[in-house]
Amino acid sequence: AALRAQPNARTRDDIWNGKLVKRLNEEHLGGELLHEEDVTAVDGSRAKLRKCGLLDVGFDGAKLWTHKQYSMDFFVMRYWDVPFEVRGKAAFTMLLGLYPQSVKQGKMQDIFMAPFVEEMQKLGSEGVSVYDPFLKQSYVSKWFLGTVSADTPARNVVGKFYGVSGYRADYRSLFQGAKFSNINSDGTYFTGYCAPVKQFMFFDDDEELWANDPRLILNHTKSLDLASRVQNGKVIDGVLLKMPANVAGRHGLPPLAELTYFDLHFGYLLPWIHAGPWGILKNFWKHLLRDYIGRDAPPLCIPNRVRKIISQRAKYLVLTSDMGRPYTDIVRYKGTWVMENWLHWAETFSPVIAHDVLQENCPEAFDAWLHLRRAFLHYLCSHDWYDHLDAGEKDKARVDAKVSMRTYAEFVESKLGIEYCTINLRLLTVHSYEQEIQTGPIKHTLEFWVERAIQRYKKWVKDRVVLKPDIFLGNCYLLECALNVASVESDVHELISRAQQAVQRDTLDDDKLYMHLVGSGKRVEVNEAFVGDKLDLLREFLDDSRRLDIESAFELAGEVSVHVFKRAQVDLEVFHSTEYLR
Numbered sequence: 001a002a003l004r005a006q007p008n009a010r011t012r013d014d015i016w017n018g019k020l021v022k023r024l025n026e027e028h029l030g031g032e033l034l035h036e037e038d039v040t041a042v043d044g045s046r047a048k049l050r051k052c053g054l055l056d057v058g059f060d061g062a063k064l065w066t067h068k069q070y071s072m073d074f075f076v077m078r079y080w081d082v083p084f085e086v087r088g089k090a091a092f093t094m095l096l097g098l099y100p101q102s103v104k105q106g107k108m109q110d111i112f113m114a115p116f117v118e119e120m121q122k123l124g125s126e127g128v129s130v131y132d133p134f135l136k137q138s139y140v141s142k143w144f145l146g147t148v149s150a151d152t153p154a155r156n157v158v159g160k161f162y163g164v165s166g167y168r169a170d171y172r173s174l175f176q177g178a179k180f181s182n183i184n185s186d187g188t189y190f191t192g193y194c195a196p197v198k199q200f201m202f203f204d205d206d207e208e209l210w211a212n213d214p215r216l217i218l219n220h221t222k223s224l225d226l227a228s229r230v231q232n233g234k235v236i237d238g239v240l241l242k243m244p245a246n247v248a249g250r251h252g253l254p255p256l257a258e259l260t261y262f263d264l265h266f267g268y269l270l271p272w273i274h275a276g277p278w279g280i281l282k283n284f285w286k287h288l289l290r291d292y293i294g295r296d297a298p299p300l301c302i303p304n305r306v307r308k309i310i311s312q313r314a315k316y317l318v319l320t321s322d323m324g325r326p327y328t329d330i331v332r333y334k335g336t337w338v339m340e341n342w343l344h345w346a347e348t349f350s351p352v353i354a355h356d357v358l359q360e361n362c363p364e365a366f367d368a369w370l371h372l373r374r375a376f377l378h379y380l381c382s383h384d385w386y387d388h389l390d391a392g393e394k395d396k397a398r399v400d401a402k403v404s405m406r407t408y409a410e411f412v413e414s415k416l417g418i419e420y421c422t423i424n425l426r427l428l429t430v431h432s433y434e435q436e437i438q439t440g441p442i443k444h445t446l447e448f449w450v451e452r453a454i455q456r457y458k459k460w461v462k463d464r465v466v467l468k469p470d471i472f473l474g475n476c477y478l479l480e481c482a483l484n485v486a487s488v489e490s491d492v493h494e495l496i497s498r499a500q501q502a503v504q505r506d507t508l509d510d511d512k513l514y515m516h517l518v519g520s521g522k523r524v525e526v527n528e529a530f531v532g533d534k535l536d537l538l539r540e541f542l543d544d545s546r547r548l549d550i551e552s553a554f555e556l557a558g559e560v561s562v563h564v565f566k567r568a569q570v571d572l573e574v575f576h577s578t579e580y581l582r
Contacts (some may be wrong), residue, residue, distance in 0.1 A: 002134045003082040005047035010034070013386065013394070013441060015080055020266050020438040021054065021146065028261035029124075033144065042136050049132075051139050054080040054146040057116075058450035059154040061101055064461050064469050071101040072470060073154075075112055076453045080146055088449030095457055095477050098470055113158070113255035120145050120259055145259055147267055147439065149447040151274040152423070159268055160227070160251040164188070167201075168249030169423045171223075172265060172431050173216040174202045175209075183419050190426040191418060193409040201247055212406070212430050220265045227253045227264070266438045269445050270431060272379060275424035277342035282334075283420055284372065285345075288358075288365055289331060300365050300415065306357045307331045313353050323348070330354075339451070346376045368411040375404040379432060379442045386441075402433040518567035518574060 003009065010016040016034075025033040029052070037049040057077045064070045075097035082092050097112040120143075127142035148158060156163055161171040165188055168176055176199055177188040191197055192211030199209050199216070209216060218226075226243065228234075231252035233242040245251045256262050288302050297303040302310075314329040325340050327349050337345075350373070359366040378401035386394050409429045412420045432442060439445050460476035461469045566577040 002041070003086070004050060004053070005039075005041060005132075005134055006083070007046055007048055009048070009081070009083065010036075010050075012083075014084060014444055015054075015146070015440045018436075018438050018440040020263060024144070024146065024261055024263070029144065032142065039135055039137070041134055047135060049135060049137065049139070050081070051127075052142045052144065055120075055143055056080055056147045056149055057096070057145065058149040058447060058453070059158050060151060060447075060450050060454060061154065062454045062458060064458060064473075070469060072098050072473075073101055074098050074450075074454050074457065075116075076450055078449055078453075084444040088452055090453075090456060093449060093453045094481075095453070095474075098457075098474060100470055110255060117255050117258045124259075124261070145256070145262055145267075147269050147445070148256070149269050149271075149445070149450055151271045151447065152427075155268050155271065158254065159256070159264070160254045162245060162249045162251070164423050166246055166249070168246060170426055170430075171249060171268065172218055172427070174218065174249075175199065175211065175216045175426070175430075176201050177423070180418055183417075185419060187419075188423075189418050189421045190423060191413050191421050193406065193413045193421075193429070211409070211426065217434075218265055220263045220267075223250075223264045224253075224257065226250055227257065266435070269439065269447070270427055270435050270442070271447055272428065272432070272442055273339055273343075273446050273448055273451075275428050276376060276380065277346065278339045279422065279424035280428065281342050281346060281372070281376065282337075283422075284369070284416075285330065286334065287416060287420070288362065289334065297361075300362055302358065303361060306361050309357055310354055317349070317352065327353075339448075343376075343380060346373050347381045364411070364415060368408055368415075371404040371411075372408045375401045375408065375432075378404075380446070382441070382443060398433055398436055405429045405432060515570045516568070517565040518569055519565055521563040521565045523563055 015021055021033065025031060033052045033054065035050070035052065039047050039049045041047040055077055056079075057075070059073065059075055061071055061073045064072055074095065076093055077096050078087055078093045080087070086092060096116065099112070123143040125142075127140040129138065130141045131138045148155065150158060152164055155161065155171075159171065162168050165186075167178070167188055168174075169188060170177075170190065175190065175192070177190040178197070179186065179188055183189070190211070192209065196208035196210045196213075198205070199207065203209065203215075226248040227250045229243040230245050230248045230250055231242075233240045235241075254264070256267070257264060288300065289307065290301060292298055292301055311329050311331045314327060317327050319326055323344075325344060327344070328336070328341070330337075330345065330349075330353070350369075355366070358369065378397060382397075386397060389397070406429055409421075409425055412425060435445075436442055457473060457477060461473050464472070466472040568575050
């Protein structure tokens, strides 16, 4: 609550300043989402009352154990309303659902998506009554789904987009890939960086377009129309015709289309971590470090003698404790690297380990690497870099990153090989610039939080043998949630002010279903126990409760008696007085 109420929580360079949120607020929510009220917090500081919030849901699959038979799909959620430094932490993420990956289970994700969409509709229209302890206010809070974070396979399942092997794998444009007979692969590749290519599905057969031609770019309206034409068809010349899924790049209307305010184009965030460090970056360095036969290395390949130098430098690289994951030799252990390793390589390790030898032995690859690294640093590592820049200078930095990515893509198509012109390269090269305009800096919209949340949830079954891991994992999560709630220290004064009270007061204790005192109590005279500070506290309590009749009776010492109770039950929780010594 305190983090949401910070006065500058929505003024930083973040998703809240992007066009997606502004369009959602103005065109669909009537200004509710960004509405704020100036209030004073419980500690006397200035704060903002924000009754509406924005959510981000994530999807991904993971293997609980080594065998693929025990793979699970996870459905998680986080808040956009807290600062980006803490959004991915356990306290601000939650597990919404999980199910085993099995063909026999059918489309299990729809089982979870249908009630989720229904609940999101109610959260956006009716809201939920909440009490904010930081602001000491009760109000109706409404929440809306802003974005979906997922890697490409998970996004395709949830959004019903066409698979990565299809010609229309780019869900954000009309660009169609191609298969090449001179490549020892049946995959689909996406070119158009060095020369225009024919796009016959939506344009004339003889018309050639560049990869970034603006006529190819989709938006929410066009994406919804394509999905609708696949599922419902469109009447043309009196005949109902349905568009094939392999042409539309979609299998139909996704469940999230029921949320009329959700953007089916920009709402699905680019999977920058999976497509970047885990895709483009890894492919580039694996190509440079590929095995070869003979004494001389082929073009764009680091010679064996240079690899020995790189390996020798690894043992002299000593890191400070704040660097996180330690460096392991890229030549010998690149096969064991995870996404963090590749990201650290681009950001920190490559300049001291390989830049000089790469420039000397593969100058073309070195120039391409500088462009790729420059783009990666902008999109993934530029925390606090641009805080002092104005809007024009920030846009220039975005344009420079866009140019760097496109320069690298030209190098890939012309020098590295068509087989490296993957859908990952196209998504990041063509759409990253517009993504930042819509949802703010990409470094704040990465899907890292989904991976880390799943790793936290997997810990409960990692070293166990259970018959139904999904049920067991779900129970463990619910137990942890219950313990977290129980571990929070409750303020009995706040609970008393909010708790329900019985209407009839026939006995000393209230009805057991409501707030009540526990025990028989002890009858004492006012002048015995209630003197000094205790009497003042009791008078203050009665004054707040507007029981002036009882308060005035204290002046008549000897005629008033008090029952003292040292335990009370409020909202099913028993509180003990500080004088209760048992």
